[in-house]
Each structure stands twice: as structure tokens, then as C-alpha cells.
Amino acid sequence: MIAVQGAWALPSISGTLPELESGQSLKRLGFVNVSKFDRVRGGGGGGGGSSVRLLSLKPIKAMEESTASAVNDSATISCKSIRQSSTFGKSTNVMWHKSSVDKLDREKLLQQKGCVIWITGLSGSGKSTLACALSHSLHSRGRLTYILDGDNCRHGLNCNLSFKAEDRAENIRRIGEVAKLFADAGVICIASLISPYRKDRDACRSLLPEGDFIEVFMDVPLEVCEARDSKGLYKLARAGKIKGFTGIDDPYEPPLNCEIVLQQKGKNSGSPCDLAETVTSYLDAKGYLQA
Ligand SMILES: Nc1ncnc2c1ncn2[C@@H]1O[C@H](COP(=O)(O)OS(=O)(=O)O)[C@@H](OP(=O)(O)O)[C@H]1O
Numbered sequence: 164m165i166a167v168q169g170a171w172a173l174p175s176i177s178g179t180l181p182e183l184e185s186g187q188s189l190k191r192l193g194f195v196n197v198s199k200f201d202r203v204r205g206g207g208g209g210g211g212g213s214s215v216r217l218l219s220l221k222p223i224k225a226m227e228e229s230t231a232s233a234v235n236d237s238a239t240i241s242c243k244s245i246r247q248s249s250t251f252g253k254s255t256n257v258m259w260h261k262s263s264v265d266k267l268d269r270e271k272l273l274q275q276k277g278c279v280i281w282i283t284g285l286s287g288s289g290k291s292t293l294a295c296a297l298s299h300s301l302h303s304r305g306r307l308t309y310i311l312d313g314d315n316c317r318h319g320l321n322c323n324l325s326f327k328a329e330d331r332a333e334n335i336r337r338i339g340e341v342a343k344l345f346a347d348a349g350v351i352c353i354a355s356l357i358s359p360y361r362k363d364r365d366a367c368r369s370l371l372p373e374g375d376f377i378e379v380f381m382d383v384p385l386e387v388c389e390a391r392d393s394k395g396l397y398k399l400a401r402a403g404k405i406k407g408f409t410g411i412d413d414p415y416e417p418p419l420n421c422e423i424v425l426q427q428k429g430k431n432s433g434s435p436c437d438l439a440e441t442v443t444s445y446l447d448a449k450g451y452l453q454a
């Protein structure tokens with residue numbers, strides 16, 4: 164059992180050996196890099212087990228100093244903030260805070276590399292189905308994934324956005340930013356949304372380090388998507404009951420140079436599991452399935 168009091172003020176962190184001695188549990192909590200502890204015997208438990216405590220940690224105030232840290236021998240907790248404030252869009256006087264636990268630490272813990280798999284294509288091209296098959300396949304191999312589905316995100320995060328071009332752009336920008344956070348967390352993030360405009364997808368790509376944005380194009384002809392029409396939306400669009408439907412009276416710009424193209428032209432052009440396997444093999448070959 165580990166007890167940690169207060170997120171910024173950490174008067175004591177205690178636990179039992181060998182949990183704490185290995186540092187694993189604390190690392191999992193994301194607070195400290197620990198190599199040495201003060202040991203406290205007994206403590207009224209009667210079980211004779213050792214317990215370990217980090218003593219004399221000073222409270223950290225994140226905003227006050229450029230580097231706030233609490234040191235006890237070799238145990239250090241730190242939170243660095245860049246002193247110079249900046250402006251981002253409408254956010255003025257904002258500062259970046261850097262934690263002592265970084266992406267590499269999290270990737271080591273998860274034994275994988277965080278990245279974004281961006282699945283783009285027409286409605287009905289199989290984006291959501293591939294996202295689910297891929298997530299299932301990776302999960303069964305012990306890899307942590309998370310799906311950001313366009314349809315699903317429009318139920319909450321993006322419920323104030325329509326399908327006009329600037330709202331689609333904002334939808335994609337937000338999902339791109341969230342996907343970036345997931346990748347930074349070490350997660351294999353699967354974003355599945357039409358994302359019809361090249362420049363919006365490229366903007367999301369530019370948020371990530373080289374190689375970490377893997378664009379997957381569901382290359383499925385409109386006729387095939389329309390024949391599937393699993394939600395009946397093409398029928399409504401053809402009847403003029405939905406305006407600005409992608410592929411009917413709204414544009415879709417296919418990628419020019421993406422990492423993976425999944426073509427489904429004929430009837431037997433690959434089951435969702437086959438398609439997921441293609442993506443998994445790519446991730447494996449590029450080293451994303453190990454730390
Ligand atoms: N006008 C119009 N055009 C396209 N799609 C429409 C539209 N209106 C509603 N829908 C439904 O919304 C889903 C697409 O949402 P996305 O967030 O992926 O779209 S976008 O990336 O912002 O273009 C899409 O889901 P998928 O079929 O899974 O692609 C549709 O169910």
C-alpha cells in the first residue's frame with residue numbers, strides 16, 4: 164500500500180518493501196525518481212515488515228520558481244517551469260511546466276512507443292471497424308491503445324461543431340491535440356475520422372515528432388461506401404436531406420503521401436482483421452511495439 168499526501172505539498176511518501184525499494188510503485192504514481200530511502204522499522208504493525216519513508220520533502224509551488232524541487236539525499240522531485248511567459252492564440256501569459264517524469268519514462272513503463280495512427284477516409288470506408296480491430300489486436304498483445312473516433316468525439320468534446328469546413332477543421336485540430344497528449348502519455352492513439360482536408364491532417368502531423376504520426380488512408384471508392392450505407396446517411400444525402408455530405412456535395416482530399424494505403428476495391432479485399440494486421444506489422448517494423 165502506498166500513501167501519498169497532497170499533489171504539490173508532499174510531507175511524506177510511505178509504503179512497504181520491496182515495493183518502494185524498487186521505486187516501481189512511486190514511478191507508477193509519476194512523482195519521483197527514487198534510489199535511496201530512509202527505513203523505519205516496526206511502526207506498530209507487529210508484522211515485522213520494513214516500511215520506507217521519504218523524509219523532509221519541502222512543498223513545491225509550481226508557478227513561483229523556474230525550478231521547484233524537493234530533495235532528500237538522492238531522491239528528487241522537480242517541476243520546471245519556463246520563466247518567460249508566452250501567448251498562444253487567445254491565451255496570454257502562459258508558461259510551460261515540465262515534469263521530471265517524461266515520455267520516455269512512461270514508454271519504458273508501458274514497453275511501447277506512443278504514437279498516433281490517423282485513419283482517414285469517406286463515411287462507410289471502414290475507419291471505425293479498423294480502429295476497433297486494431298485496438299483489439301494490439302490489446303491482445305499487451306499494448307495500450309485508445310480510440311478517438313470522430314463520431315464519438317462529436318458526442319462530447321466536439322458537440323458544438325457542425326460539418327461546415329471551419330468546424331470540421333476545428334474538430335480535427337482538437338482531436339489532433341488530444342491525440343498528441345495520448346501519444347505523449349505513451350499510448351498508441353488511434354484517431355478515426357473523415358478529416359477530409361489535407362491541410363488539417365498535415366497540421367495534426369506537424370504536432371508530432373517525425374514518424375510518430377502514421378496516416379492510414381481507407382482507399383474505398385464512393386460506390387462501395389454508398390452501397391454499404393450502414394447508417395443510411397448516403398440515402399439521406401442523395402435525397403438532399405443532409406447537406407454538405409462528404410463525397411456527395413462536400414469534398415474529400417485523399418492523402419498524397421501517407422504511410423499506409425488500405426485499398427478495398429474488390430469484394431475480397433481484406434477483412435478488418437487482415438487490415439489491422441497490416442497496420443500492426445507496420446508498427447512492429449518501425450519499433451513502436453517496444454520501448
Ligand atoms: N455532412 C456530413 N458529412 C460527413 N459525415 C457526416 C455528416 N453529417 C453527419 N455525419 C456523420 O459524422 C461522422 C463524421 O464525423 P467526423 O468527425 O469524422 O467528420 S470530419 O472529420 O469532421 O469531417 C460520419 O461518421 P462515419 O460514417 O463514421 O465517417 C457520419 O456518421
Ligand SMILES: Nc1ncnc2c1ncn2[C@@H]1O[C@H](COP(=O)(O)OP(=O)(O)O)[C@@H](O)[C@H]1O
Pocket residue numbers: 284285286287288289290291292293391393427433434435438
Ligand atoms: N474491411 C471491410 N470489409 C467489408 N466491410 C467492411 C469492412 N470494414 C467495414 N466494413 C463495413 O462497412 C460499414 C462501414 O464501416 P464503418 O467502420 O462504420 O465505416 P466508417 O467508420 O468509415 O464510417 C459497416 O457495415 C462495416 O461492417
